[in-house]
Amino acid sequence: MYVSGEVREHVRMRALVQSLPRSSLQQNEVAESDAELVRIPGTDLLLAITTDAVVEEIDTGLYRDPYLIGWMTVVVSASDLAAVGADPLGILLNQTLPCGIEPEFQNELQRGIGQACSAFGIFPLGGDVNESNRLHMASTAAGTVPDGEAMLRSGARPGDHLFITGPAGAGNAFAFEVLSDDREVPRLVYRPRARLREGLLLRRFASACMDTSDGLIATLDELMRRSGFGLQLEPNSVDLLQPQARALAREAGIPAFVFLAGPHGEFELVFSIPPERLSEFRAEAIAAGLSISRLGVARQRPGLQLSEREGGAWLDTAGVRNLAYERPRDLDEFVTRLVALTRPDY
Amino acid sequence: MYVSGEVREHVRMRALVQSLPRSSLQQNEVAESDAELVRIPGTDLLLAITTDAVVEEIDTGLYRDPYLIGWMTVVVSASDLAAVGADPLGILLNQTLPCGIEPEFQNELQRGIGQACSAFGIFPLGGDVNESNRLHMASTAAGTVPDGEAMLRSGARPGDHLFITGPAGAGNAFAFEVLSDDREVPRLVYRPRARLREGLLLRRFASACMDTSDGLIATLDELMRRSGFGLQLEPNSVDLLQPQARALAREAGIPAFVFLAGPHGEFELVFSIPPERLSEFRAEAIAAGLSISRLGVARQRPGLQLSEREGGAWLDTAGVRNLAYERPRDLDEFVTRLVALTRPDY
Numbered sequence: 001m002y003v004s005g006e007v008r009e010h011v012r013m014r015a016l017v018q019s020l021p022r023s024s025l026q027q028n029e030v031a032e033s034d035a036e037l038v039r040i041p042g043t044d045l046l047l048a049i050t051t052d053a054v055v056e057e058i059d060t061g062l063y064r065d066p067y068l069i070g071w072m073t074v075v076v077s078a079s080d081l082a083a084v085g086a087d088p089l090g091i092l093l094n095q096t097l098p099c100g101i102e103p104e105f106q107n108e109l110q111r112g113i114g115q116a117c118s119a120f121g122i123f124p125l126g127g128d129v130n131e132s133n134r135l136h137m138a139s140t141a142a143g144t145v146p147d148g149e150a151m152l153r154s155g156a157r158p159g160d161h162l163f164i165t166g167p168a169g170a171g172n173a174f175a176f177e178v179l180s181d182d183r184e185v186p187r188l189v190y191r192p193r194a195r196l197r198e199g200l201l202l203r204r205f206a207s208a209c210m211d212t213s214d215g216l217i218a219t220l221d222e223l224m225r226r227s228g229f230g231l232q233l234e235p236n237s238v239d240l241l242q243p244q245a246r247a248l249a250r251e252a253g254i255p256a257f258v259f260l261a262g263p264h265g266e267f268e269l270v271f272s273i274p275p276e277r278l279s280e281f282r283a284e285a286i287a288a289g290l291s292i293s294r295l296g297v298a299r300q301r302p303g304l305q306l307s308e309r310e311g312g313a314w315l316d317t318a319g320v321r322n323l324a325y326e327r328p329r330d331l332d333e334f335v336t337r338l339v340a341l342t343r344p345d346y
Numbered sequence: 347m348y349v350s351g352e353v354r355e356h357v358r359m360r361a362l363v364q365s366l367p368r369s370s371l372q373q374n375e376v377a378e379s380d381a382e383l384v385r386i387p388g389t390d391l392l393l394a395i396t397t398d399a400v401v402e403e404i405d406t407g408l409y410r411d412p413y414l415i416g417w418m419t420v421v422v423s424a425s426d427l428a429a430v431g432a433d434p435l436g437i438l439l440n441q442t443l444p445c446g447i448e449p450e451f452q453n454e455l456q457r458g459i460g461q462a463c464s465a466f467g468i469f470p471l472g473g474d475v476n477e478s479n480r481l482h483m484a485s486t487a488a489g490t491v492p493d494g495e496a497m498l499r500s501g502a503r504p505g506d507h508l509f510i511t512g513p514a515g516a517g518n519a520f521a522f523e524v525l526s527d528d529r530e531v532p533r534l535v536y537r538p539r540a541r542l543r544e545g546l547l548l549r550r551f552a553s554a555c556m557d558t559s560d561g562l563i564a565t566l567d568e569l570m571r572r573s574g575f576g577l578q579l580e581p582n583s584v585d586l587l588q589p590q591a592r593a594l595a596r597e598a599g600i601p602a603f604v605f606l607a608g609p610h611g612e613f614e615l616v617f618s619i620p621p622e623r624l625s626e627f628r629a630e631a632i633a634a635g636l637s638i639s640r641l642g643v644a645r646q647r648p649g650l651q652l653s654e655r656e657g658g659a660w661l662d663t664a665g666v667r668n669l670a671y672e673r674p675r676d677l678d679e680f681v682t683r684l685v686a687l688t689r690p691d692y
Contacts (some may be wrong), residue, residue: 015452016441016475023469025659037472038435040490043389050485051438053395089384090369092397094484095362095439106361116367121367125382128484129362130401138440138474140397140486144386190682245378 005318007221008325020121033152034083034210034228039143041300047146048086052076052124053138062178069137070112071191076213077141078120078194079267083211085151085203086143091117093127096136109137122195142304151209152204156227156272160207162295164240165198165269172262176206176252179331188244192267199269201288204270205281212298216240217261217342219270220295220304224265227272229298235307240293240310242266242281243312252336261315272298317342351664353567354671375510377573379498380557381490391490394432398422399440399484408610409614412451415483416458417537421547422559424466424540425613429557431497431549432489434542438475455483464682466540495557497548502573502618506553508641509617510586511544514562518593518608522598525677534590545615547634549573551627552617555632560667562586563607563688565616566641566650573618575644581653586638586639600681607661607688609670618644654679662687 010031027037027046035050054073057063063072074091083228087275093113097106117124122141171262174190195211202209208227212219223273224230233298239254249256285292304315319341328334353574356377361374373392381396400419403409409418420437427434441460443452463470466488494540502508520536541557550556554573570576584592584602595602617628631638650661665687674680 012475016456017470017472019453020455020470023436023471030472036436038488040386040389040391040435041433043386043391045386045389046489047393047435049436049438049471049486051440051484051490052474053440053476053482053484055441055442055482059478064433073555088389089371089386089393090382090395092382092395092440092486094397094486096399096401096482102587107365110362110365118367122367123692124363124373125369125372125384125395126363126397128398129358130399130481132405134480135483136399136401136442136478138397138399138484140395140438142393142395154367155423158498164480167364168355184666346602 001339004315007318008322010191027150028152033150035086037084037150039147042164044147046147046150047142048081048084048145048150049140050077050080050143051138051140052080052137055136056134057165058137062175066108067112068190070109071116073137074113074116074120075138075192075267076192077139078122078196078212079211081141081143082195082199083143083209083269085149085152085199086197087146087200088122088141088143090123090125090142091142092125094138095127095142096130096132098133098135099131105325120196122196145203149203151206151271153208153210153223153226154299156208156223156229157231157274158300159309160272160274160298160299162231162270162272162294162298164295165195165213165290167240168212168243168266168268169241169245169259171264172259175262175264176259177248177332184201188192188248194267195269198290201284201290202269202271205273205277207274209269209271212265212268212270215263215265215315216263216270217304217315218263218321221321223270224302224304228299230304231296231303232305233307234294235309236343237306237310255339257342258335258338261320261338262292270295291295313343351662352460352607353664354668362610369590373496377494377676378500380426381432383430383496385493390493392493392496393428393488394430394491394496395486395488396423396426397486398426399486401482403601404481404483408521410455410491413458414536416455417462418555419483419485420459420462420466421540421613423485423670424468424542427487427489427556427560428541429497429555429615430543431495431555431665432491433546434468434487434489436471436488438471438486440484441473442476442478444475444479446483446668466542467519491549495549497552497617499554499556499572502554502569502575502644504575504644504646505621506585506620506644507624508577508616508618508620508644509638510558510562510641511541511636511638513586513588514558514612515591515605516588517610517612518561518605519594519627521610522677534594540613540687541615544636547630547636548615548617551619551623553620556614558611561607561609561611562616563650563661563663564581564609567667569616570648572649576646576648576650577642577644578651579642579653580640583652601685604681604684604687607666607684612662616641621634659689
């Protein structure tokens with residue numbers, strides 16, 4: 001059973017924030033929610049605000065298509081706003097463009113930004129543009145949540161039902177295809193959505209919520225730590241996989257579970273619903289056309305376990321998260337170690 | 347008289363935003379204010395939000411001291427919040443750190459961030475950290491302003507009195523010293539402040555406001571264009587210069603006015619006060635301990651002119667702004683061209 005492993009991301013975060021003062025208006029602890037939550041004096045609203053950069057994905061060549069880069073620059077922060085259940089006010093873009101950028105590349109970048117904003121229902125407000133010798137993109141999304149209604153990563157209790165807003169694994173399957181084939185145009189289309197509309201419904205029911213930007217296993221690990229629960233996944237966890245991702249795993253001869261465990265997520269929302277709200281939530285989710293899958297029921301016993309029918313293995317979720325920090329030499333080594341970490345330990 | 351020159355920054359900005367949708371909640375036109383202003387539904391407040399990156403200053407070696415880099419990462423966006431007169435809610439940091447960064451360097455970076463936040467009265471709320479092969483820092487500051495009280499760059503009228511919150515030229519003098527001497531430790535200490543407290547007082551009186559992040563001349567050019575006025579500077583404009591900057595110009599044998607014209611600013615606020623509010627403003631400014639200097643009185647006739655006592659030259663303010671875009675080969679060429687642009691044209 002793996003429950004006490006330290007997550008290196010947490011160590012780095014503590015080192016960065018330890019010396020910084022903290023506002024008495026801020027409602028969340030460090031990394032307790034996908035977006036920062038600050039009381040707006042004179043109102044009963046919280047400001048939800050979050051910033052994210054697209055760096056490693058550009059550096060490693062994972063994102064090359066400028067339209068995708070623009071699209072993802074919006075997704076990374078808009079999705080965090082969705083996970084706290086905020087009404088979006090808008091998004092700021094921070095673009096550092098290479099000197100002498102091709103006009104066609106720049107147009108595609110802006111087209112991706114504009115279409116992602118329209119698709120998620122969030123408006124670009126402005127931003128900052130600089131020149132350098134490489135492309136660096138970031139965004140900041142802001143919105144409001146009525147005080148007391150924001151979703152945190154903490155708050156889930158044993159007995160709550162865990163769900164996800166859509167199929168998982170597309171992000172890792174995309175990364176596997178791009179990095180193993182070194183293809184300019186991967187067959188798998190990766191176009192995640194920031195679940196802003198879903199977040200507004202969820203905030204009325206969910207006890208906790210987080211997006212799967214770092215992959216499903218990392219998300220569950222964080223929710224379990226923050227809220228204090230354990231989880232045994234439903235039987236047939238492989239059914240959670242997006243069909244194209246499942247097909248790619250079969251074709252490549254690797255365990256499909258790896259695509260749930262890898263660090264390149266799909267920006268779905270993982271959330272918990274208390275049992276007494278379940279039937280009302282289901283009715284509204286169906287009425288709203290939400291397609292959700294149940295991951296399991298939170299329990300006291302810590303750690304993440306496969307179903308008995310799938311062998312009942314405990315997953316080293318801290319190990320999975322830290323693997324992304326250890327920067328394995330190549331994709332083969334990464335996949336091999338990920339397989340080892342998500343295999344039975346007994 | 348130079349009034350119609352096109353500013354290249356405006357051309358670039360139009361190209362970037364032309365295809366993007368715009369929120370009906372947004373109160374400012376593109377670049378009409380230092381921060382974006384968005385109505386918060388259900389309240390009588392505007393969200394003021396702004397993002398800025400520190401890129402060229404790191405790339406060119408202008409900022410090397412990690413404490414200064416951290417400090418400036420806060421200044422760049424907090425100062426924009428000051429210029430619209432916002433009550434700060436907090437600031438997000440976007441840090442892309444080089445792999446294998448020295449702990450001492452990282453600590454100094456965080457110390458600069460923390461001390462700048464404390465000095466200006468704004469709290470760090472959180473942020474995003476990534477790794478890459480180079481340092482890239484950005485921040486986003488957010489606050490609120492009562493609807494109708496935000497300061498824009500437009501709004502000044504002929505007859506209004508133009509002021510600046512402190513001496514100018516320290517930014518350009520610092521840049522000149524670092525880039526000409528290639529000194530690790532410049533004698534001139536550059537530590538600009540985000541004028542958040544001043545902004546709160548100014549928003550009750552000023553008809554327009556903007557910070558001097560790009561230097562005094564660029565700021566005046568933008569205010570004149572947005573508001574539609576011209577200005578003849580007060581006699582002895584050299585008195586506006588920070589004393590150390592003036593001494594450095596004398597020592598280096600260059601016209602001191604160059605330090606008012608260069609693109610590396612000092613983050614003071616330039617603002618306009620309508621004549622009927624002048625005496626009340628002066629009384630409050632004195633009571634608050636503000637040290638302000640008058641730049642001149644806005645007039646109908648467009649363009650920026652030196653006083654008759656200083657020769658009455660018209661300044662090519664668009665040319666000054668575009669010079670920074672043309673990336674002159676070296677500092678000597680830059681200074682030579684800047685001197686030519688700020689010299690009489692008759």
